[in-house]
């Protein structure tokens with residue numbers, strides 16, 4: 001049983017939560033039901049993603065989001081792809097918020113009276129029941145035939161406050177959605193189109209399991225895994241793009257959203273299908289040497305398995321030595337500086353040339369000795385990029401800053417360490 005909401009007729013007065021979306025240049029006010037805001041897709045991510053969909057590859061029909069939450073991703077798809085939309089949401093207040101938000105975006109784009117908006121609806125009910133939802137829509141709009149679906153979007157709810165979770169904890173579950181909707185998906189240039197917005201915390205094994213579930217319904221369908229990051233080395237979204245919306249011959253895509261809301265994202269394409277492995281580089285340390293370059297890469301890029309693809313584009317066939325692969329500060333050593341044109345600097349935390357190797361550890365007691373070494377190398381600002389206890393780190397950094405502020409060095413540098421070494425590498429920015 002699905003209740004129909006008409007976006008142009010709904011009223012937001014019973015919705016208690018609204019907030020400006022700080023990732024949108026216009027600071028769009030979106031409505032949310034209780035606890036709906038943390039689940040909602042930030043507008044900048046939603047829009048960036050919709051803009052990446054190749055409109056001309058889609059088959060006929062409407063766009064469906066079968067667990068639409070606050071409807072933000074659906075609104076971005078519908079306006080950008082210029083198709084009527086159908087959102088389905090179990091929670092009645094969230095369904096209402098979706099209808100309001102779809103209308104807000106349509107107004108913002110001056111499309112509130114468009115044909116596609118006249119046919120856009122939100123249903124409150126079970127998103128697993130594709131047939132029931134489409135029959136409701138058909139009867140409501142008095143259509144001669146059941147609508148076809150050009151794109152099925154799914155962003156299931158998952159347990160909050162847990163580092164990891166099983167695929168069967170997604171609500172709704174992928175296998176139930178596939179079974180409920182597969183018969184109604186139209187065929188585009190390269191099969192049906194599905195966008196599965198999954199948890200960035202899925203392990204490699206779980207990603208493989210997702211592929212197995214997909215292959216059971218659409219064997220060998222083309223696919224692209226898309227990692228999206230808004231910075232700080234975090235993967236914010238992990239999605240699987242299937243069929244006509246997959247990127248031809250691209251197994252993996254890394255999207256770094258720009259900190260400047262107006263700028264295009266930085267996109268890295270390539271890598272190997274995930275069946276070939278995680279794609280995370282092997283450690284290949286060599287003893288560090290004065291004069292070589294050290295770069296700390298974006299941890300999210302490394303996690304996507306595309307670090308080497310990116311490095312090929314910013315170096316001239318350079319041999320890269322991987323000192324640290326896992327964690328928040330992946331560290332590479334190389335002989336020449338990276339060519340960081342355009343937005344490529346967004347994919348490094350720091351890069352510099354080793355000025356000296358100091359045989360010591362980094363504790364509060366060692367700060368005086370480290371400052372002395374820094375001054376010997378004309379360093380005026382030294383940023384700690386060593387993994388320290390979070391309680392100690394600001395104290396060490398503060399002590400270094402205070403001591404260097406009273407001196408007259410000129411160069412800017414950072415300090416790193418490789419795990420297991422009692423040696424600090426002071427690297428000067430070039």
Ligand SMILES: C[S@@+](CC[C@H](N)C(=O)[O-])C[C@H]1O[C@@H](n2cnc3c(N)ncnc32)[C@H](O)[C@@H]1O
Nearest residue numbers: 040041067069070071072073090127157171172
């Ligand atoms: C992560 S949120 C979606 C957020 C959305 N992408 C947005 O941009 O606002 C997932 C939603 O799925 C809904 N949900 C869970 N099970 C469902 C079901 N069987 N049918 C429909 N919706 C369901 C939850 O209530 C929740 O609002």
